[in-house]
Amino acid sequence: MISRLHSSALLRGRSQERALYSNHFRPRAALAAALALGLGAFSLSAPGQQLYRWVDDDGKTHFSDRLPPEATGKARVELSEEGIPVREVERAKTREEWLQEQELERLRRETQAQVDKQRKEDEILLRSYRSADDLMMMRDGKIEAIDVMIQQIKGNIRRLQNRVNRLQANAADLERAGKPIHPTLEGDIRSTKDNIEDQLALILQHERDKQGVYEKFAEDLERFRRLKDVREPVVDQSSEQVRLGLKNLVLCANDRECDLLWGQAIGYVEAHSTQPIESLSDNVVITTAPQDEEDISLIVSRIAIDATSPDAGSVLFLDLQCSSYTETASSCRTPARIEVLEGFRAALLGDAAGRMPEDKSGEDAGAAGTEATSAAPERAPAPAPAPAQKPAPAGQ
Incomplete structure (x- = not known):
């Protein structure tokens, strides 16, 4: 009786292990299958070659070992032989974007120069x-x-x-x-x-x-x-x-x-x-x-x-x-x-x-x-002071 119970428990444990193993490796198998569809054809035939992933104008994702002319200016991801991303490349900038970037960089340099000059002063x-x-x-x-x-x-x-x-x-x-x-x-x-x-x-x-x-x-x-950080007013006699x-x-x-x-x-x-x-x-x-x-x-x-x-x-x-x-x-x-x-x-x-x-x-x-x-006042009549004159020295 005890022997039959032990055998039954052993069978149930092995069944659970198989289920866990299947659930754990099924997603990886699916990913491997997807990569195989896109990469398998050339990864097997051209080991060590650079792989690329890029999106065309219609939004479709492509995998290839070389970029077609229409994709050279687009954003892309470089992949390893195993399909792991190793580097992202931004799309090529237009001339207007390049000029704008150069102008922004010039302004940043000038601003920093002014900041440095002000700090020095x-x-x-x-x-x-x-x-x-x-x-x-x-x-x-x-x-x-x-x-x-x-x-x-x-x-x-x-x-x-x-x-x-x-x-x-x-x-x-x-x-x-x-x-x-x-x-x-x-x-x-x-x-x-x-x-x-x-x-x-x-x-x-x-x-x-x-x-x-x-x-x-x-x-x-x-x-x-x-x-x-002086907050009290400074008496300045130069205003006059x-x-x-x-x-x-x-x-x-x-x-x-x-x-x-x-x-x-x-x-x-x-x-x-x-x-x-x-x-x-x-x-x-x-x-x-x-x-x-x-x-x-x-x-x-x-x-x-x-x-x-x-x-x-x-x-x-x-x-x-x-x-x-x-x-x-x-x-x-x-x-x-x-x-x-x-x-x-x-x-x-x-x-x-x-x-x-x-x-x-x-x-x-x-x-x-x-x-x-530059700051001249408006013309308006105003009385002028007239101090008493001294008599001129004799002979003048």
Whole structure:
């Protein structure tokens, strides 16, 4: 009885093993059959040859040991002899896709170059300055260096203008005596006037350089505060000087308007300077130097925008005269002097706007001719300050 039960259990165990074996190997057999249908024909006849799997335009999958011409540009999978994928090849790119990829790569390189450049500049900025105050001190030092050059140029202009006055006086004496003016004398007068024009243009260029310094350091200061995560406001005393960059500069578009505004500029100097006019010409007016801190001494110049085009317009520029050539603008500017500079533009353009409405188009054209007035305010009448004049020294 026990022997029959043992035999029956043994038969059932073998039957289960056969079932498990069949279930385990049936899927692999099916896969092998599928591969045999697609690969068997050439895998047996060409061992070691590269095999490919690719899809045609109709969505049908193909297996082959070589690619037909119509499949060379399509995506494909390279298979081993056993049918295992070893490498995937993307489809060939169109010319448009290739060009787009090249452009994207160029943009990525440029972007990375900008990022690297910015990081380098940030590192230099942080190494160069310990605080925002250090940065502003460096800026002020650059501004003062430019101011010293401007004061030296003003001294040159004063000497050149005195020379012109002497030469013109000599020419007038010859005319009164009925004698001809020698060409050399005429040439000296002409060349000295040209030299004055060059010096005036140089002053205007230095003023623009100062504006560039202010703008650059404003960006550096903002970046420094961001890098240092400084949240408290930084007290910057330069805003007043930046505002003066436009209020003491006036643009005129043509000779007629420039002549009118030039006459008003001379009147403004006469009304607001405490010092008498020392030298006056067609393009520069200079008062005598200040004698003390309360004196207001001015220089106003008329600078052609384009020397080769007489009717291209001019810039009228008002500035302070300091007591010495080495004195900087920051030490020369007192509240009363700043008030005079700030009133210059409004005084001239407010009056001109009321008297010459037909020239507004010309004013626009002139404004487009120079970047110095890119943020020029609208023309509107505004009262100008008029400090009490000092009496002229005896003999002047």
